[in-house]
Amino acid sequence: MKAAVIRFPGSNCDQDCYGVLKNTFGIETEYVWHKEASVEQFDLIVLPGGFSYGDYLRCGAIARFSPVMKSVAAEAERGKLVMGICNGFQILCEARLLPGALIRNRSLHFICEHLHTRIENMETAFTHTEVTKADGKLLTARTGALLKMPVAHGEGNYTADEETLKDLNRHKQILLRYTDARGAVTTESNPNGSAENIAGIVNRAGNVFGLMPHPERACDPLLGSEDGKLIFQSVIESAGRKTKVSSPITKRS
Amino acid sequence: MRDGGRGQFRLCIVSLSEIGRFAIYEDAQFSPLETGGGRIQSSAMKAKVTVMPKKSVLDPQGVAVRDAMRHHGLPDVTSVRIGKFMEIEVEAADEAKLHEICRDLLSNPVIEDYELTVEA
Numbered sequence: 001m002k003a004a005v006i007r008f009p010g011s012n013c014d015q016d017c018y019g020v021l022k023n024t025f026g027i028e029t030e031y032v033w034h035k036e037a038s039v040e041q042f043d044l045i046v047l048p049g050g051f052s053y054g055d056y057l058r059c060g061a062i063a064r065f066s067p068v069m070k071s072v073a074a075e076a077e078r079g080k081l082v083m084g085i086c087n088g089f090q091i092l093c094e095a096r097l098l099p100g101a102l103i104r105n106r107s108l109h110f111i112c113e114h115l116h117t118r119i120e121n122m123e124t125a126f127t128h129t130e131v132t133k134a135d136g137k138l139l140t141a142r143t144g145a146l147l148k149m150p151v152a153h154g155e156g157n158y159t160a161d162e163e164t165l166k167d168l169n170r171h172k173q174i175l176l177r178y179t180d181a182r183g184a185v186t187t188e189s190n191p192n193g194s195a196e197n198i199a200g201i202v203n204r205a206g207n208v209f210g211l212m213p214h215p216e217r218a219c220d221p222l223l224g225s226e227d228g229k230l231i232f233q234s235v236i237e238s239a240g241r242k243t244k245v246s247s248p249i250t251k252r253s
Numbered sequence: 254m255r256d257g258g259r260g261q262f263r264l265c266i267v268s269l270s271e272i273g274r275f276a277i278y279e280d281a282q283f284s285p286l287e288t289g290g291g292r293i294q295s296s297a298m299k300a301k302v303t304v305m306p307k308k309s310v311l312d313p314q315g316v317a318v319r320d321a322m323r324h325h326g327l328p329d330v331t332s333v334r335i336g337k338f339m340e341i342e343v344e345a346a347d348e349a350k351l352h353e354i355c356r357d358l359l360s361n362p363v364i365e366d367y368e369l370t371v372e373a
Contacts, residue, residue: 103306103313104313104314106313107313157313159310
């Protein structure tokens with residue numbers, strides 16, 4: 001089990017992602033510069049947050065043409081787990097690995113705060129397991145469970161046409177929605193104007209996940225929340241399982 | 254790098270600690286963005302690209318500017334949409350290629366429409 005954290009010029013959450021994978025979860029993790037040609041050797045690929053290429057043109061528009069993205073797309077096609085956080089989510093949308101787009105927040109403000117999101121589907125590679133918090137309490141994934149995580153973005157307003165939104169609902173691809181502290185999806189709890197309060201979606205195949213909140217900044221009680229651990233624990237378990245299943249193929253090649 | 258300045262300034266605001274880390278990125282090729290010294294002296298063709306948010310997509314900037322215009326004494330303004338205008342100089346026009354780039358890079362067809370005109 002090996003994880004990659006892709007670094008684009010302007011990524012700034014790469015160290016946080018690396019730290020959580022390596023130190024909190026003890027996963028073998030490597031930084032991968034965006035000019036690398038292949039991420040084939042990794043079981044989990046994380047696209048971190050930041051301002052790749054200064055957000056020129058559109059967020060993620062230029063990063064999506066980085067050499068490494070060809071390999072990320074190929075590995076995603078093969079079913080490998082890919083997680084894009086914040087700017088990583090924007091890059092995945094620009095690369096058409098996820099449907100829709102992220103536009104300027106409705107308020108035009110850059111928002112930076114802890115928010116509640118609700119797990120909408122607990123039967124996915126990214127939202128299915130449980131973790132023990134530092135105080136010994138168990139955090140268990142279930143549909144409707146709330147995760148408190150920080151957001152920090154100016155362009156997190158998820159937009160897609162009606163047909164795409166219907167599809168996302170039909171196939172349970174919406175994994176996280178912004179809610180109030182009691183778990184209600186309301187206009188007031190929508191921080192950026194996202195369609196249907198969407199905070200995170202997965203592709204149809206279920207292996208590419210994009211989300212605006214930062215789970216990597218919510219893995220330590222010192223940071224005010226450990227709820228992000230649930231997402232990392234889920235994806236690490238899922239990637240480990242895939243590795244075991246695919247190991248005979250690896251040996252043959 | 255005048256038009257490169259804004260983005261860099263923004264990165265600094267977000268995190269001052271990032272400045273030191275830019276050393277890591279010094280081999281980055283901002284090839285699509287290179288402006289310093291890259292000014293083309295003579296060129297055969299000029300392409301102009303207008304990118305606009307689709308009618309169906311909310312344009313928060315446009316709404317804010319519309320409201321500001323109303324406050325500035327033009328209460329009748331009903332709509333403002335904000336897009337991008339790009340001037341491109343090319344030695345030889347390959348219109349099909351330009352359209353491809355408009356579609357893939359300069360605009361995002363999910364949320365935007367583009368218009369390309371090529372002038373001799």
